[in-house]
Amino acid sequence: MDMENKSFDTESARAQMRKSLLEYCTLLVIGQGEFYASDILNELKANNLIVVEGTLYPMLSRLKGSELLEYTWKESKAGPPRKYYRLTERGKHMLDQLKATWLELTLSINSLIKKYEKNN
Template structure:
């Protein structure tokens, strides 16, 4: 799905944290998994992972790969889990508000449905 860049920037952090809450992943694996739902490139994910690591939300470690050199895996920290939970709550409220605006009928001050 082609999506507005600003939309992606706003939700990519949440997607990465949610994915890492399920399992440890290496960078390309995250890109591959997220790309099944949102079109992103590898170049988008690595700066985000670096920032998340610098802020203490993820840690990284090397793990041997059967297909070549060791891969750098990322793991969510306890602080990262709290951040993910907070973002999930915020996303729920935000998306509900946007959906209400998009899909509910417009009413005037008296509560009557406005014909447009």
């Protein structure tokens, strides 16, 4: 293609918009029960959130290090054992906080969108 060849192209902008919400979404997914990395990856992708292994594993380690997640090793029927993650109490608390922030953020941005549309 000939357009969108600048550094700030549509796709990278779309991707970037989703970036910092990844931690929140990961906690939301895990909050539904017990999941291992591939499950989480699939759930996020099913929700149009692009993630790759190289992003997810360090993130899970970070969240575990902050005591928001814990895991249990479980045998697999086909392949190596898996780490099944779930939320800690601390993680549930954080999720509540993040939800509140998300709602505020949604209000702010929707209000900006309305203002913008009035002027166009």
